[in-house]
Amino acid sequence: MAKMTEIRWHGRGGQGAKTAALLLADSAFNTGKYVQGFPEYGPERMGAPITAYNRISDERCTVHSNIYYPDYVVVVDVTLLSVVDVTKGLKPEGAIIINSGKDPEELRPLLNGYTGRVCTIDAGKISTEELGRNFPNTPMLGAVVKVSGLIDEEEFIEDMKGSFKHKFSTKPQVIEGNMKALIRSMKEVKGL
C-alpha cells in the first residue's frame, strides 16, 4: 500500500480547525494527491473542543473511520493541552505542532511523555501582526506543511496564492497579509 499520512487537528469550535483541515486537503489535492478532510461532529458550541482529520496519500484510501494513530497532531489552541489527551496514539516518529510562542521543550512536560518531535509556532502573534486579527489558521497550515514535508514548499506557496485570490476575491486587501503569515510561519516554526 502507498504511504499514507494521517493528521489529527485539535481546536475549539469557531477557531477554524475544521477549515484548516479542509484547506490542507485542498492544497494536497491540488498537488496531485488523494485526500480526505473531515471533521468529527458533536454538539456544536463555540469554544468546545473539536477534532478534524486528514488522510493524504498517493492512492485512494477506502477507510472511513476517525484517526487513532496519527503521524501528526496539530493543536490550534494551547489551552487544550490540559483538557484533551492530544498525543494519544501519536506516532513517536511523527510530530506535534502547537500554536504557542513558547519553546517546544517548555511544553513537552504537558504532553504525557510524548518522545517525538515537538514543534511550536506563534500563530496568534503572526496572524495579529500580518492580518490585524487572531486567525491562527493560515500560519498553522504553513507550519504543518513545513514540519511534515507533505507538499513541496514552492508548490504549496503557489497553490495557496491561487486559493487566497479565489477565496478573497471580494476583499483582495487581505491576500497579501495571508501570504505573509503563511511564509513567516514556515520560517518561524520551532523544533524542526
Add this chain to the structure above:
Amino acid sequence: MSIRERLSGNEAVAFAFKQINPDVMGAFPITPSTEIPQYFSQYVNNGEVDTEFVPVESEHSAMSCCIGAEAAGGRAVTATSSAGLALMYEVLYVAASARLPITLACVNRALTGPININNDHSDSMGARDSGWLQLYSENNQEAYDNMLMAMRIAEHPDVRLPIMICQDGFITSHAIENIELVEDELVKKFVGEYEPQEYLLKKENPLSVGPYDISPYYMEHRVSQAQAMKNAKQVILDVSAEFAKMTGRSYGLFEEFMMEDAERAIVIIGSSAGTAKEAVRQLRAKGEKVGLIKLRAFRPFPMEELGKALNGVKAVAVMDKSEGFSACGGPVFAETRSACYGLPEQPMMINYVYGLGGRDVRVESIQYVFERLSEIIENGTTGEVYRHLDVRGGEYSGL
C-alpha cells in the same frame, strides 16, 4: 475525459443535481435537511439551472411538493436526513403508490432519541417498506454516480417508482475526498429528458392522481406496484451497464470484494464497507480467506443473487447500522438470512448491529468480526446470533 475534483458527499450530490437540472426541487431549507438544497439553491440563484426551487415549511410539505410536481409531469427532487425523512413517511407511500419516480437524496443519520445527529441507517431502514427504491453509496463518488443513474432507473416504464439515493451522514456527506466528475454534456445525454406516458396535465388524456381505491381494485394495484419493484432489478443492471460504458465505473446490485474462495464473509452497507475492505485486504495479506459483500440495492433486495454469492461460504456476519428492535436482529440480517434459506451449502450466519449514532467503525472493528467468524467455524456453531459490536460492557474490539 472526466473531471478530477475534490468534493464532499453533499457537494457531489448537489453538483449532480445541477448537471441534471431537474424541473422542481421541493426542500425544507434548514436542519434536519442537508447542505444539498443549500448548495443547490446557489445554482438556482446564479441561474446555472432553471429549476423551480420551492422552500417549504416542513419535510412533509417537501415531499408533497415533489408529488404535485411529478404528477404534473415534471421531474422533482428533494434531499433530507433523519427526522426529516421520518416526517415524510406518510407521503413517501403516496409517492410510491401513485408511481411517481421522484428522486430523494438521503443523507443517513440516526433517528432520535436520545437526540443524536450522527450517522446510522435507522432513517432509511424505517422507510424500507414504503415502496421506494433504495441505493446505498460507499463514498462521495458512489453518491454522485448513483444520483446520475437514479432517474434512468426510477423513470423506466417497467419501474416508475420513486428512488432514494443514500449516503452516510457526516462520514461521507461532510468529508472532502477526490472524485471523478462526468462532463455536463455527457450527463445531459445520459440522463435525458423525462417523458412520462401519462400525467395530470396531459390535455389529450387528463387523469386523477391518488384518488380513493376501493377494495375490489386496491390489491391489484399493490401487486402491480410489487411487480415494478421486481422489474427494477434488471433495470438497475441495465442502466449501470450503460453507465459503465460511459465512465468505466461498474456497479451491480451489490459489490463482491475478494469473495472468490472466501470462507468467511461480511455483508455490509455504506461507508463502513470501505473500512471493511481495508480489513479484508490486511487479512488477505496474511493468507486468510475472507471477503465482503457490499449491498448497493436494498430495495429491490437482490435475494437470489445474494444467495448465490453466499452459497458455500462457511460463516457470514451481516452488519446492520440500524437496530430495528425486532428482538432477533436488524433488517439487513433478516433479508440476508432469508436469501440463504434453502441454499445447498448454507453458511452459518450471525448479525452485528454496529455504528449506531455515529459510533466509529474502525478497521479493527471489522477484524474483530472476522475473528468471531473463525471461532464459529472452529466450534461448528454460531452461539448467540444477534449481537452488538463495540459496546461498553459487551463485545468491544478495544482500543
